[in-house]
Amino acid sequence: MSQEASLKYFLLGAFSSAFFLFGAALIYGYSGSVHLNEIAASLNQVVGQDPLLITGLVLVLVGLLFKIGAVPFHSWTPDVYQGSPTPVTGFMAACTKLAAFGALLRVLYVGFDGLAWNWKPIIAVVAVLTMVVGAVLSVTQTDVKRLLAYSSITHAGFILVGLIALDRAGLSGVMFYLVAYGFSTIAAFALIALVRSQGSEATHLSQWAGLGRRSPLVAALFSFLLLAFAGIPLTAGFTAKFAVFGAAIGGGATWLAVVGVVASAVTAFVYVKVIVLMYFSEPTGDTAAVVPSALGAVSVAIGVLATVVLGVAPSPLLDLAHSSSLFIR
Secondary structure, eight states, X not given: OHHHHHHHHHHHHHXXXXXXXXXXXXXXXXXXXXXXHHHHHHHTTSSSOOHHHHHHXXXXXXXXXXXXXXXXXXXXXXXXXXXXXXXXXXXXXXXXXXXXXXXXXHIIIIIXXXXXXXXXXXXXXXXXXXHHHHHHHHTTOXXXXXXXXXXXXXXXXXXXXXXXXXXXXXXXXXXXXXXXHHHHHHHHHHHHHXXXXXXXXXOBGGGGTTHHHHOHHHHHHHHHHHHHHHTOTTSHHHHHHHHHHHHHHHTTOHHHHHHHHHHHHHHHXXXXXXXXHHHHSOOOSSOOEEOOOHHHHHHHHHHHHHHHHHHXXXXXXHHHHHHHHHHHO
């Protein structure tokens, strides 16, 4: 399974890198530079739209959207998340997504701000597809890592909704969402790494049946993180979704926020189903047990604490993100 995951990620990643580089070459052919500020300045020197520039931007977006796992460039995500060791999966789900969105913000808001009316509809369509596909396919998953993979796809769509706002509120909301989601995701995968059966990771949902009786603390913490992913109030997930959806509404994309709320409701059903499985289902023959780990416990503690603090007192980070949004541009 790990070999299949690595091969898929290598091949699809190579294709996306090729698209990105080809797009960068076309943009260089148009502007004569690869510096974002010089590209932005070149947009004001030519009247009309150059097909070379538009094609280059689209190809660059393909490479960046692949990194964040947006639809239709998401097919690698569930297989790689499932096949990779859980600590690596947690790193990819949090850190890689954060870095990719940082690059996407810089490219769109700095280099191609003058073409916002060209790329905004593209990002809007991708956001809708990402939210809908991620939410719907998460319902059918029987592996907890694949479930969180489709959950991460859905969250990528939520973040894209805030990106479309094209103002400081959208920027600050996106940055807050990335930090909040990153902490919650690392803690969730750290908990998954602790649940094992016969010396290997127990990721099938049937193995989590009755976990609330055998390991009530682990089940309670995982349930809390799932509720944070669902956007329940007093968690970082609620504040993050409120920030990006509010920015979208303020930017005139109310319909995107409505789609996001509906997708959140679908994913909430999936998360509650896992919670019910842990607390109200009888254990099967192949049950899992929690194997203690000092590093895992530290990761879980930091992630859960950050999720609580950012849900109860989000103002300091929101203010910092609002101030830092100036440096994006």
